[in-house]
Amino acid sequence: MKQMRKKSSIDRQNTRNGLLFCSPVLMGLLVFTLYPVISSLYYSFCDYPMLKPPVWVGLSNYRALFADPIFYTSLYNTAFYAAFATPLGIIVAFVLALLLNQKVKGMAIFRTMFFVPSIVPMVAGSVLWLWLLNPQYGLINAVLGAMHLPQFRWMADPAQAKPALIVMSTWGIGGWMLIYLAGLQDVPQELYEASEMDGASAWQRMWHVTVPFMSPHLFFTLVMGFIGAAQYFTQAFVMTNGQGGPVDSTRFFSLYLFQNAFMYWKMGYACAMAWILFIVILLFTTLLFKTSARYVYYGGEK
Amino acid sequence: MCIMAEKSNRSARAKKRLITGITYAALIIFGTAFTLPFFWLLSTSFKPASRIQKWPPDILPMQIVQKKLKGNNYPLYTMKDGARVVVTKHLPGAIVDVKPIDGGVSSRVSADDLTQVVKPGLNWSNYTLGLASIPFFQQLKNTLVVCVISVIGTLFSCSLVAYGLSKIEWKGRNLLFMILLSTMMLPYQVIMVPIFAIFVKLRWVDTFLPLTVPTFLGNAFFIFLLRQFFMTIPKDLSEAAKLDGCSEFDIYRRLILPLSKPALAMVGLWTFMGAWNDFLGPLIYLMDERRYTLSLGLAMFLGQYGNEYGKLMAVSTVVTIPIIVLFFFTQKTFIQGITMTGMKQ
Numbered sequence: 001m002k003q004m005r006k007k008s009s010i011d012r013q014n015t016r017n018g019l020l021f022c023s024p025v026l027m028g029l030l031v032f033t034l035y036p037v038i039s040s041l042y043y044s045f046c047d048y049p050m051l052k053p054p055v056w057v058g059l060s061n062y063r064a065l066f067a068d069p070i071f072y073t074s075l076y077n078t079a080f081y082a083a084f085a086t087p088l089g090i091i092v093a094f095v096l097a098l099l100l101n102q103k104v105k106g107m108a109i110f111r112t113m114f115f116v117p118s119i120v121p122m123v124a125g126s127v128l129w130l131w132l133l134n135p136q137y138g139l140i141n142a143v144l145g146a147m148h149l150p151q152f153r154w155m156a157d158p159a160q161a162k163p164a165l166i167v168m169s170t171w172g173i174g175g176w177m178l179i180y181l182a183g184l185q186d187v188p189q190e191l192y193e194a195s196e197m198d199g200a201s202a203w204q205r206m207w208h209v210t211v212p213f214m215s216p217h218l219f220f221t222l223v224m225g226f227i228g229a230a231q232y233f234t235q236a237f238v239m240t241n242g243q244g245g246p247v248d249s250t251r252f253f254s255l256y257l258f259q260n261a262f263m264y265w266k267m268g269y270a271c272a273m274a275w276i277l278f279i280v281i282l283l284f285t286t287l288l289f290k291t292s293a294r295y296v297y298y299g300g301e302k
Numbered sequence: 303m304c305i306m307a308e309k310s311n312r313s314a315r316a317k318k319r320l321i322t323g324i325t326y327a328a329l330i331i332f333g334t335a336f337t338l339p340f341f342w343l344l345s346t347s348f349k350p351a352s353r354i355q356k357w358p359p360d361i362l363p364m365q366i367v368q369k370k371l372k373g374n375n376y377p378l379y380t381m382k383d384g385a386r387v388v389v390t391k392h393l394p395g396a397i398v399d400v401k402p403i404d405g406g407v408s409s410r411v412s413a414d415d416l417t418q419v420v421k422p423g424l425n426w427s428n429y430t431l432g433l434a435s436i437p438f439f440q441q442l443k444n445t446l447v448v449c450v451i452s453v454i455g456t457l458f459s460c461s462l463v464a465y466g467l468s469k470i471e472w473k474g475r476n477l478l479f480m481i482l483l484s485t486m487m488l489p490y491q492v493i494m495v496p497i498f499a500i501f502v503k504l505r506w507v508d509t510f511l512p513l514t515v516p517t518f519l520g521n522a523f524f525i526f527l528l529r530q531f532f533m534t535i536p537k538d539l540s541e542a543a544k545l546d547g548c549s550e551f552d553i554y555r556r557l558i559l560p561l562s563k564p565a566l567a568m569v570g571l572w573t574f575m576g577a578w579n580d581f582l583g584p585l586i587y588l589m590d591e592r593r594y595t596l597s598l599g600l601a602m603f604l605g606q607y608g609n610e611y612g613k614l615m616a617v618s619t620v621v622t623i624p625i626i627v628l629f630f631f632t633q634k635t636f637i638q639g640i641t642m643t644g645m646k647q
Contacts, residue, residue, distance in 0.1 A: 011472070011473075014470050014471055014472045015472040015473060015474075017466070017470050017472070017550045018466050018470040018471075018472030018474075018475055019466075019472070020466070021462050021463060021465050021466025021467075021470060021550070021554070022462075022463050022466040022467065022475075022478060024458075024459040024462060024463055024518060024519050024520045025459065025463040025478075025482065025519065025520035025525060026478075027519055028459075028516065028519030028520045029481065029482070029485070031500070031519070032493065032497060032516055032519060033485050033488070033493065035496065035500075036492070036493035036495075036496035036497050036500075037488070037492060037493060037496075039496040039499070040492050040493060040495060040496050043495060043496065048495075050498075050499070050502070095328075096332060099325055099328055099329050099332070100329075102321075102322070102325045104322065104325055104326060104329070110329050110332075110333055112633075113333045113336050113337055114332065114333070114336050115637075116340075116626060116629065117336055117339070117340075119575065119625055119626070119629055120622050120625070120626075121578060121579040121596075121597055121621055121622060121625060122579055122581060122597070123579075123581055123597040123598075123600050123601050123621070124597075124600060124618040124619075124621045124622045126601075127600060127601075127604050127614050127615075127617075127618045128339055128342070128343050128615070128618055129339070130604070131342070131346065131611050131614065131615065132339055132342060134611075136355070136357065137354070137355050137356065137357055137359060139338065139339075139342045139359065142357075142358060142359055143338075145358075171336065171339065175640050178637055178640045178641055179640065179641060181641075182641035202321075227487075227489075230489070231489055231490070231491065233582065234581045234582065237581075237585075237601075238581070238601045238604065241604070241605045241608070242605075254491060257491055258582075261494065261495055261498075262585075262586060267495045267499075270491075270494075270495055271492075271495050271496075273491075274489065274491040274492040274494070274495070275492065277489055277491055277492070278488070278489055278491075278492050281487070281489060282487070285487070
């Protein structure tokens with residue numbers, strides 16, 4: 001009896017301490033997550049020009065969105081970017097990690113070379129790439145020209161602006177490369193030796209040993225890459241001066257959302273867009289996780 | 303038998319050498335591709351304005367050679383026959399009057415026949431002019447203020463919460479942790495407008511408060527990282543301290559924090575870099591140029607002077623160098639952190 005009372009007093013003390021230690025985040029969750037989530041949902045059904053209080057308008061923001069051609073353009077732009085930038089980034093990062101895993105001399109130097117671009121401040125990187133991609137005087141066209149390859153107009157051409165941003169995004173995949181490199185060191189060496197004894201070619205070993213063992217890492221970066229791509233904003237904003245040009249070709253979903261919120265002061269409209277974005281991300285990641293059992297192999301798990 | 307084994311051995315060695323060769327070739331090609339943008343950033347930042355928009359471009363920064371004549375500096379040119387001249391007069395139709403520098407007779411020639419005399423060198427004027435065209439030092443100070451306060455706020459709040467979620471056993475802690483993890487899924491765009499509305503009501507717009515105060519209320523990702531680290535610290539240690547009469551706060555301050563220096567260093571480093579790079583936050587909340595952070599200042603500079611690539615590259619270099627220097631000093635912490643986040647949990 002006495003022991004029980006003692007235990008419950010310790011429990012009470014622990015709960016008090018636990019809440020005390022967690023109080024910053026409890027407040028943070030209330031003020032900067034829970035309240036904003038609820039009011040954002042509410043605003044999405046309101047006409048809210050910020051300077052005046054929100055006025056309930058029902059579904060009219062959503063109805064207007066589905067009739068807004070720029071909404072579809074921005075959705076398409078973002079889907080295009082996500083569909084190409086994420087797989088390309090994964091492939092390049094994986095190839096680089098495989099190369100670095102070959103235990104060659106100077107590996108640390110190459111690793112630094114591939115990684116450092118990913119920490120360049122995004123705005124500085126965007127300014128630099130705008131210059132590299134300059135259609136008249138840019139380095140990239142100069143290199144293509146020197147190799148007798150076709151040159152492009154990049155950010156000056158609506159059809160080439162998104163591919164230009166996708167090429168640029170591969171410069172920053174150093175973080176993924178490091179994740180893969182760490183994963184490659186955990187692939188059991190015996191499996192390589194055993195499969196080599198069985199006469200498997202290097203290509204077969206890669207597909208039947210390396211890729212399955214790396215699939216959790218590949219899956220993790222796929223999900224992260226997709227979520228990041230869905231919110232792609234800074235580079236497009238900086239490189240097009242917030243316009244999303246030429247001819248809306250880089251008006252990505254988040255950029256159009258930002259424009260609605262802070263340039264046109266259509267806060268309700270922007271919130272409706274944000275909820276659509278959230279739902280798309282939720283649906284897509286759920287889909288990825290649901291199907292992941294089929295192609296992700298968790299070797300170490302019991 | 304023996305001969306065959308030797309043969310297959312030799313072919314295996316040859317194959318291995320081939321693979322090593324291909325690996326190196328690929329590494330060098332990729333390495334060049336990844337490094338070239340940095341080279342171009344530096345090279346352009348040292349070029350004089352007149353030689354930036356030029357085709358084909360100069361690979362190294364080339365400086366214009368000048369000749370002093372009667373107290374004035376004139377750019378030096380070479381004629382097709384190799385004579386060195388200065389231009390004394392520009393006439394319509396790309397015709398110029400030139401005067402040989404060795405004292406020959408002046409003549410009238412087509413401007414196409416002249417080649418500017420240049421030599422490789424560093425021109426620092428893009429740096430001095432570029433940094434002067436934005437209130438650079440003011441913006442550097444702003445950026446540092448935001449970065450340092452964010453680091454303090456994040457370290458303070460996240461370590462406290464991580465302790466509460468890992469070292470104290472209380473009902474609801476797992477629920478709170480799950481809620482916290484699930485907020486990481488929430489895109490910032492969803493909460494962006496209401497948070498802006500809060501700061502408008504508080505009259506905090508155009509101050510650093512919207513960028514710094516929230517860091518004192520925790521960050522789900524960093525709390526997660528620190529919690530995982532705290533979990534690896536053996537329980538016996540804190541139990542023993544408790545028996546000695548230490549309070550939870552003592553254990554947190556005197557035991558857990560000192561043992562978690564590497565994890566705290568990582569969180570601090572990432573917060574610093576995140577605040578240094580942040581664009582959306584300053585873009586939403588800072589209006590006055592004198593309060594801009596460097597990222598925002600650079601973007602606005604690009605918007606205003608989109609064609610002055612020499613200055614733009616100089617400012618970009620200055621914005622990038624501190625981050626790269628920081629990286630080189632903290633490489634180990636940094637790389638460990640990234641590979642940790644990629645670990646399957």
